[in-house]
Amino acid sequence: MKCLQAAITLGFLVQLHAVRLLEPRCLTTNTLKELGDTAPWMASISNRNGFVCQGTLITSRFVLTAAHCVKRENSLFVKLGLENGVFSSSQYGVDKILPHFAYSEYKFTNDIALLRLQEDVIFNDFVRPICISLNMDIKDEVETLTEFEAFSGRLAKNDTLKPMALDRSDRSECVSDFGFVVGDSQICAGCINGDICNRDTGGPLVRMISIRKYLWYGVVQLGIASFVADSCNGRVVFTDVISYVDWIEFKIEENSEESTEPDNNVRPPNPIQTSTETPQEQVQFLNNDCGEYTNGIHPWSVKIYWNGIMTKGTVINERFLLTKAQDMSDDPNAIEVTMVDSTGSYEFLVDMVLKHPEYQAGYENDIALLRLSSPLPSTVKPICLIINPEYKKKMADLKYSFIINENNNALRKEVGRLTSDQCATRIGKPIDQNQFCVTIPLGTKYGSPGDVIGLDLNDAGKHMFVITGFASYSSNGITIVTDVVKHTEWIAESSRKY
Structure with a gap:
C-alpha cells in the first residue's frame, strides 16, 4: 500500500x-x-x-x-x-x-x-x-x-x-x-x-x-x-x-440564521479580523409549552418501576422521559411508568431505552432517555429544558431548588451548590465533570434518585420550572447531581432522532 x-x-x-x-x-x-x-x-x-x-x-x-x-x-x-x-x-x-x-x-x-x-x-x-x-x-x-x-x-x-x-x-x-x-x-x-x-x-x-x-x-x-x-x-x-x-x-x-443568498459569480470578501464571540440569544426551550405547575403537583414527574426497583423520572416532551442510567434495565418491556397530574393518574409502557453513549457504571454520565410506546395526553406538561449553549454558565451561578416528590406531593426546598473541591472533600472522592453536588437543609429528606434540581421561574404570575439536574446518589449528607445542562445537546438530538 x-x-x-x-x-x-x-x-x-x-x-x-x-x-x-x-x-x-x-x-x-x-x-x-x-x-x-x-x-x-x-x-x-x-x-x-x-x-x-x-x-x-x-x-x-x-x-x-x-x-x-x-x-x-x-x-x-x-x-x-x-x-x-x-x-x-x-x-x-x-x-x-x-x-x-x-x-x-x-x-x-x-x-x-x-x-x-x-x-x-x-x-x-x-x-x-x-x-x-x-x-x-x-x-x-x-x-x-x-x-x-x-x-x-x-x-x-x-x-x-x-x-x-x-x-x-x-x-x-x-x-x-x-x-x-x-x-x-x-x-x-x-x-x-x-x-x-x-x-x-x-x-x-x-x-x-x-x-x-x-x-x-x-x-x-x-x-x-x-x-x-x-x-x-x-x-x-x-x-x-x-x-x-x-x-x-x-x-x-x-445554528443557521436567515441570510441573503450571495452572488456566486464574484470573488470572496476581504479578510475579516475579528474574534469569536457567542451571540446573545433569547432563551430557547426544548418544548415551549412546559414547566407550569399548580397545587403542589408537578405534572412532569413520574415514577419508573422495573424488577422491583423504583426511581424517578421527568417528562421532557410527549414521548420522552429523562432519568438515571445507573441500574436502569436495558429491556424496555420490563419497565412501567406511572404519573399523576391534575386530571388523574396514568400508566405507560416503554419501547426504547437510550443510555448516554459515554455512560459508565459508577455514575459517570448517569443519564438516560426512555421513549414511551404512545404519546402522553395533552394535559401533561413537560419540564422546561433550556437548550441555548451560552446559558450553561449562567445557570451554574443561580440558586437552585430541589423538588422532592413524596406521596404525589411536591416539596420544594432551596439547596446550596458546592464547588467540585468542596464536594470531593465531603464525600471522599472526586466527582465526574458532568456532575455537581448540593447540600440539603437539615431536617429534609434527601429525596430519591431521579428527583429534580432546577430553577423556579415566575413568568407573569405563572410558575415555570427549569431542570438543571437530577439526583444521582447521596453520600455523607450530600446529594450528587447529574448535570443535565451539560447533556442538553445529547438530549435534544436523541429526542429528535428517535
Whole structure:
C-alpha cells in the first residue's frame, strides 16, 4: 500500500431512491467539468498564533473539521480559496465552534466538529463546498471501498497542499498500531512511506461517487483525519462522516440564521479580523409549552418501576422521559411508568431505552432517555429544558431548588451548590465533570434518585420550572447531581432522532 500523489479520479456506483445532499451547490457534474482536478472545498483553520488544522467547506456558512482541533479554541479564522495548491488571502471569522457533544479526547471517539462562519461564503472557481451525502444507506457500500484520497501539506509554512491516495486497512490494524479501539464510526486507512501528519488532521477523506440512475456524480467527503502516527508514515484513523450526517444536518439547522443568498459569480470578501464571540440569544426551550405547575403537583414527574426497583423520572416532551442510567434495565418491556397530574393518574409502557453513549457504571454520565410506546395526553406538561449553549454558565451561578416528590406531593426546598473541591472533600472522592453536588437543609429528606434540581421561574404570575439536574446518589449528607445542562445537546438530538 504505497502512497501515491493522486488526482480526484476514484469512483464507485451506488443505487439510491433519491440523491440527498447537504448543499446542492457542491462540487458535482457540471462544476467538475469546469474546475478540473482542484480541491476548492479545502479550508485552513488558524488561531491568533497560527495554523491549527485542516477543514472542509460543506455549505456557504459551515466548515467541517475534527473536534480535537477546536475543542479548546475560542478565536478562530478560516482561509478558503485553494488555487494551485496554495490558499488565497481570503479569510473568514468564526462565530460558533460546535464540537460533537460526546467527543472523547481519551477514547478518540466522535472526533467531529462544525465551525460557523461569520458570513456566507461567495462561491467561485476556487471556493466551493464538498458534497456531503445525507443518504445513510450508502454506508454499507462505503464499507466495501478499498481506495480513498486525503490531503497533505505543511500549511503552517504555506506549503503546497497535495492529494494522496490511501488504501483501506482493517480496523484491527489501526488498533494494533495505536492501542485504542477503532469502532464502526471510524475508518482505518493509510499507506507505506506516506506523508499524512498531525498537521493534516481535520482534513477530508474523499471519493468520487457516481449514481447512474440519476446521471449524477460528485466528490463526496467520507472521513475526517482524526489520529495519525507521529512518524507520518503508515495508517490514519478517520472519523466516518456518513455515521454523523444526522448530527451534521441537525446542528446546521439548529445554528443557521436567515441570510441573503450571495452572488456566486464574484470573488470572496476581504479578510475579516475579528474574534469569536457567542451571540446573545433569547432563551430557547426544548418544548415551549412546559414547566407550569399548580397545587403542589408537578405534572412532569413520574415514577419508573422495573424488577422491583423504583426511581424517578421527568417528562421532557410527549414521548420522552429523562432519568438515571445507573441500574436502569436495558429491556424496555420490563419497565412501567406511572404519573399523576391534575386530571388523574396514568400508566405507560416503554419501547426504547437510550443510555448516554459515554455512560459508565459508577455514575459517570448517569443519564438516560426512555421513549414511551404512545404519546402522553395533552394535559401533561413537560419540564422546561433550556437548550441555548451560552446559558450553561449562567445557570451554574443561580440558586437552585430541589423538588422532592413524596406521596404525589411536591416539596420544594432551596439547596446550596458546592464547588467540585468542596464536594470531593465531603464525600471522599472526586466527582465526574458532568456532575455537581448540593447540600440539603437539615431536617429534609434527601429525596430519591431521579428527583429534580432546577430553577423556579415566575413568568407573569405563572410558575415555570427549569431542570438543571437530577439526583444521582447521596453520600455523607450530600446529594450528587447529574448535570443535565451539560447533556442538553445529547438530549435534544436523541429526542429528535428517535
